[in-house]
Amino acid sequence: MNRRLAIGVGAAAAVLAAGGGVAVLAWPDSADPTVVAETVTVLPPDPAAEQPEIKTDLNTVEIAASSGGGDVDVPERETKRFSLLGITWSDPVAAPDGTIEVRTRSVKTGEWTGWQSLERSDIGPDGAEAADTARRGGTEPLWVGASDGVAARIAGAGSGLPKGLRLDLIDPGTETGGQGAGSAEESSTGTGGQGGGVAVTESASPDPSASTAVSEAPTEEATTTAPTTATTTTAPAATAATTTPAVTTTTTAPATTTVPAPAKTTTAATTAPTTAPTTSPVPTSTVPVKAQFPAYVNRKGWSADETIVKSISIGTEVKALWVHHTATTNDYACSESAAIVRSIQTYHVKSNGWSDIGYNYLLDKCGKLFEGRKGGVETPVVGAHTQGFNTNYAAISVIGNFETAASNSTIEKVIGQVAAARLGKYNYNPTSSVTVTAGSANGKYAAGAKVTIQRVSGHRDADATACPGKNLYARLPAIRALSVEQITGLALKAPTGGAASGGVYYVKKNVGLSWSVTTPTAKIARFEIYVDSKRFSMPAASARSATLSLAAGKHSIVVRAVHVSGSHAQVGTTVFGDVTAPAWTAGMAVNLRTGTYSATSAPVTLTLSAKDNAAFAGFTVTKPRSAALGASAKSWSTTVKPGTTVYTVTARDVAGNARGAQISRKVSLLAETSAKKTGTWTTVKNSAHLKGKALSASAKGRKLTWTFTGRTAALLFTKTAKSGKVAIYVDGKKVSTVDLKSSKNAYRQAVWTRNLSSGKHKIMIEVLGTSGRPAVISDGLVYGN
Known part of the structure; x- marks a missing residue:
């Protein structure tokens, strides 16, 4: 988002950056949009959405408005704590004619800032989302940091001020563990090398083989001591550096590690990079670049509030990527980025009345990428970012005001990789152009207008705005050139030295890695292998295999390929070192x-x-x-x-x-003749019986008893059509009744077995004299010690 070109962009941005002064804004009214229908799939709100771990809080101050000009002043007042603010009004197509300025009181210093200008937001939804009756018009939100006081002054002019003016104050909530906004531990949910980037949550240990969250890129510069704990500096542009345990090596248990962590496309710098690469010639090839989506902080990682999300629409493709900037402020620490994203979501939904945060992706000045609107980073989610060009497009917004701030190489590499991944998925080259149609009217194009754009374009190419700021917009040719300088086709083959189970590879000590990549070796700077976030080795660009020696325990292993341009891709797996026998x-x-x-x-x-x-x-x-x-x-x-x-x-x-x-x-086999007989039993001779004979009785009450020492026993019988039933006793207690009838003669059949405690036992059978078929033929007893 950023300033409408018609309202004196340079002056307004300069005032905002300086934290004071007055910018005179002339905001023209917008006509109701005419929507051109496109095929979308609508996902309803999730009725089972969980409450976010970090909750934001919206407090409002109603502001009286004049319908015929006039001024409105909100004197300095104490408020609940907040960090982001904006002014909204009832009619989403109305526009204030005049100036709006605010000043805030810092929680940290107790001092009041100078006056800062707010300007009308220049992003918005299309279609059904635009027609939502809950929609409100509003200014750009302004990040002011932790504050507890506010004042506002509105100078009406011309047609005056819209009705329902409201000052919205948003508290982004507090990170658990007292780490400060946006700085929490991170964890991984994917390797990023199989059709998707690595999601980053900020709550648990990273694991690249898991399927729910990652830490920032493991780098040799990360020098903190406690594993998987983020740290924060006090520099204005600080970023959380992933902390990793040192990998120890001994002759018996080298590379002691615990939980896997794939690399992320950020640096371990504590301040935002300040240099940008020179512009390279943009290639003319239209061959799509099948790049890996970069690592990102997923919605759970920045604690998105899923309970407030309304219906989300899904398109069919992504045919262009719009580059925006939030224009909120440049004066933020990268450890605050997650809090800024949370606050923007709350503002877009609760203040503007949109379905969710407007952007598909947000990116801070240190290169940390955030998942934006719900629906998936590799799904063609319809956003509310570029009015008239929301369906079948994606938008990435860099946190900051690049009308005044300079771009940097880290920002540009991430934008380039996002562009390559999103457009390449639909077989579009990010350096190509496309003719598109405006789905609704905006400040620059009428609905149905045909526009030819670069597939990686700035917001100003689609609407009357200065977004993404002159400094970032000037870098778009360089970003397009970077977008095709990607690692492609990186794949990790099955490890060797052990075997896999449940998606985890197990080895005693040594694991063999091998990988393939379609990027020419001349375009590869090097490979890097990380074990549990710590760089283990740096194979040469020509390497395609390596052997690692691991200690006992679970490890994440990541193979990263670094392009000569500085972009990279990575694949990972989980390996368990195991030297303990079952x-x-x-x-x-x-x-x-x-x-x-x-x-x-x-x-x-x-x-x-x-x-x-x-x-x-x-x-x-x-x-x-x-x-x-x-x-x-x-x-x-x-x-x-x-x-x-x-x-x-x-x-x-x-x-x-x-x-x-x-x-x-x-x-051992005990023949029937070894049993103690009660009553008369007849010897039956047949070669099919054990040792050619068996005992038979028909009269009720006839018994055979065996005594033995063992722990398991089986009674053997001959089964016939005339065989009757027999009762079985173990150590004097009746335990079973067995029917020996069979349609065919069957000899030496164990129809009853019993496991016993080891020792001396007595087993007895008793003929029950079954009517019409009383005969019982015993082949003996078998027992085991």
Whole structure:
């Protein structure tokens, strides 16, 4: 946003920058917009939106207005604390005819500023958002820093002042932990190398492989001591430097690290850069540049208030990027940037009545990029930034007034990368031009007007405004040239030296990295490898692989490719160093199971239980036969020959560590003849029975009892169409009733098994004399020690 060209831009901006004086503003009325319909998808408000972690507070002061000229003075008064202010009025298309000035009292010094001019906002929505009855007209918001007093004076002229004048005072809230506005810890949600940039929150440890937030770019200049804690300087243009732990190296556990953090496209400087690159010739190629979207602070990171967001519209593409400036102030610390963004959202929604913050992206003077309007940084979200040219465009607004301030190389590199990424997604080259149609009328073009613009253009190219300020506007050719000087096609291949599980790679100690990139080597300055935000090494431009030695624990690894222009792209992964073998938690046990038994085969189940400190892979069985079991395996079913069997199993983790275990268990067959008989039992001979014979009884109450010492048992029966039911007792207590009927004859069937405590046990069967099929044929009992 910035000054309408018709209102004396230079004078107004100079007064604002100087913090005093008077600027005479002549604001013409705007006609109601005529909207040209475009295809959009409307997303309704989220009814389950969470409250923001940092809440803003809007306080208003009603101002009486004259309908026929006249002056209005708001004398100095004490207020609740605020940091951003603006003046709004009821009719969004009305315009004050006169001057509006404010002065504020600093919380820090208690001193009053000089008079500062406010000017009518020159950004706004189109379509349904423009027709919202909650809309109000308003001035540009002004960032004044922590203040607790305000005064205003309005000099009416000509047609006078609009109705419903209101002074809006916004408190951006306080960061947790007493860190000051905008300076909190940051965390990562993506690598930024797979179709999206790295989101930056300002609340947790960074992790490039996660899928919700990142810290600022890890740099060798970051020299703070505590890991993942942002620090703030007192310089006017200070920025938070990401703090990182030193990477220690020993012969046994090198590169001790904890949580991953991908690099961000900012520097570790404490003040905004002051130099800008010289303008390079703009390439004439129309080939799209498939650049990576740069790292950014996501909405959660700057504590956007999602509860106030109204319906959001999504277009179909991004055909041009508008460059704006907020024109709020140049006198801010970069640690305040998140607070400024929060305040602008509150002003745009609660004061202007828009659906959300107007811009798609905001960028501070230190190069920190912020996600703007809700909907996703790589989605064609319809903003409220360039009236008549909001649908199927994107807008980035640099925090500051570049009518007076100079641009710098960091700002320009980020704008160039945003342009390349957003336009390249839709196969547009950022250095090309396009003919567009005004969707509604503004101060410069009528609705339906055809305009040929550069795909990276300033706000003034679309409307009657000085935005983005003469100094930033003059740098647009250089920005276009930078936009095609990007790292493209950077991809990280699967690491070597271990194995992956759940998106994390596990190694014992050494991990091999390899990557590919489509940018010619001659255009690459170098590669940089970061481990947990600390630069680990700087491979040459020709390198495509590296080996890292890691200590135990979880690490983020980021490979950054740096272009000769200074722009960069990065990809990351999470690697876990693990030198600890799995632990057996409950040993192994062998239990008999149901099935067919013989003198040479007994069905058994081997139970296993092990865990790992990082990622368990499974078991490898080598005896009595080979088998591979997965990480979720709790048992293994097999058959063994009755007698003593050795079971040898190795528990493995994903990194390759292993711990073996072995047990020896005996399976014994007790023939029916070894049981104590109660009543008459008849011997049945058939080669299908164990040792060719079995015992049969039909009379109710007949019993067989076995006594043994062991920990698992199975009763064997022959099942026929005439077989009846039998009751089973263990150590004198009835535990089950089993029906032995079968449509086909089946011999030596374990139809009942029981795991027991190790020791001496007594198992008895009792014939129940089932009507019509009373016979029970016992093949004996099997037990295991």
